[in-house]
Amino acid sequence: xxxxxxxxxxxxxxxxxxxxxxxxxxxxxxxxxxxxxxxxxxxxxxxxxxxxxxxxxxxxxxxxxxxxxxxxxxxxxxxxxxxxxxxxxxxxxxxxxxxxxxxxxxxxxxxxxxxxxxxxxxxxx
Amino acid sequence: xxxxxxxxxxxxxxxxxxxxxxxxxxxxxxxxxxxxxxxxxxxxxxxxxxxxxxxxxxxxxxxxxxxxxxxxxxxxxxxxxxxxxxxxxxxxxxxxxxxxxxxxxxxxxxxxxxxxxxxxxxxxxxxxxxxxxxxxxxxxxxxxxxxxxxxxxxxx
Numbered sequence: 001x002x003x004x005x006x007x008x009x010x011x012x013x014x015x016x017x018x019x020x021x022x023x024x025x026x027x028x029x030x031x032x033x034x035x036x037x038x039x040x041x042x043x044x045x046x047x048x049x050x051x052x053x054x055x056x057x058x059x060x061x062x063x064x065x066x067x068x069x070x071x072x073x074x075x076x077x078x079x080x081x082x083x084x085x086x087x088x089x090x091x092x093x094x095x096x097x098x099x100x101x102x103x104x105x106x107x108x109x110x111x112x113x114x115x116x117x118x119x120x121x122x123x124x125x
Numbered sequence: 126x127x128x129x130x131x132x133x134x135x136x137x138x139x140x141x142x143x144x145x146x147x148x149x150x151x152x153x154x155x156x157x158x159x160x161x162x163x164x165x166x167x168x169x170x171x172x173x174x175x176x177x178x179x180x181x182x183x184x185x186x187x188x189x190x191x192x193x194x195x196x197x198x199x200x201x202x203x204x205x206x207x208x209x210x211x212x213x214x215x216x217x218x219x220x221x222x223x224x225x226x227x228x229x230x231x232x233x234x235x236x237x238x239x240x241x242x243x244x245x246x247x248x249x250x251x252x253x254x255x256x257x258x259x260x261x262x263x264x265x266x267x268x269x270x271x272x273x274x275x276x277x278x279x280x281x
Contacts, residue, residue: 025231025232025233027227027230027231027232028227028228029227030225030226030228031225036225038195038232040194040259042260043192043258043259043260044259045258065258066257066258069179069181069188069190069262070181070186070188071182071183072181072183073179073181074181075179075180075241076179076180077178077179078177078178078190079177103195104194104195104197104256104257104259105192105193105195105258105259105260106195106259
């Protein structure tokens with residue numbers, strides 16, 4: 001009985017109470033050298049970005065650093081929430097070589113495959 | 126070496142999938158957390174790309190902000206005609222990943238246009254637009270006549 005209670009409380013603390021984050025739209029491509037991930041994060045500059053790798057789990061977080069508009073809102077469609085999305089990576093990715101850049105609100109991650117899994121041509125003597 | 130194992134395409138075996146990238150809970154949370162207005166925008170599969178906009182007002186200016194990530198300045202057009210502001214442009218899909226396999230394609234490409242009927246008259250020659258971090262911010266100063274004025278009422 002006690003165990004159940006503990007488990008539930010553990011679950012509830014695990015869940016974030018509010019939608020502080022929205023998931024950004026992404027495009028993902030695979031090329032022979034690796035993967036490219038592009039995420040739409042308007043309002044996020046380099047300082048607001050956090051890309052973390054834990055094992056094969058990749059987490060991207062983008063915090064909006066743009067100045068809020070002055071005055072009173074008349075019409076609102078843009079979400080004020082920050083961005084967050086978690087991806088499970090192909091173990092073939094060489095996590096040491098992952099690189100990121102952000103340009104006009106688009107985060108581009110380059111995830112190269114490690115050399116050992118790339119197709120190789122073996123010459124015949 | 127215990128002999129050769131049967132060859133399998135590595136991505137078939139090792140790819141738990143960008144398909145499962147966002148876990149289901151994220152996806153469900155997203156469903157419930159998305160405001161209706163957002164759904165109206167994202168379910169525009171037929172109409173293409175409709176960038177989100179905000180409109181703000183203070184006593185001197187109107188402000189319009191549009192989320193236009195990944196554009197070049199020259200691809201954005203802003204025009205003002207008889208109290209109607211129009212933002213349009215085209216975001217081109219890049220061919221740099223030609224021949225690549227696509228795992229996710231959630232981003233919109235192509236033409237867009239949004240028009241806003243301004244709630245107050247503005248001075249067209251003083252309008253300023255700025256594009257930074259994928260956000261287009263337009264500041265439209267109100268005409269002198271449109272600004273709120275204090276009128277002193279003399280009581281006799």
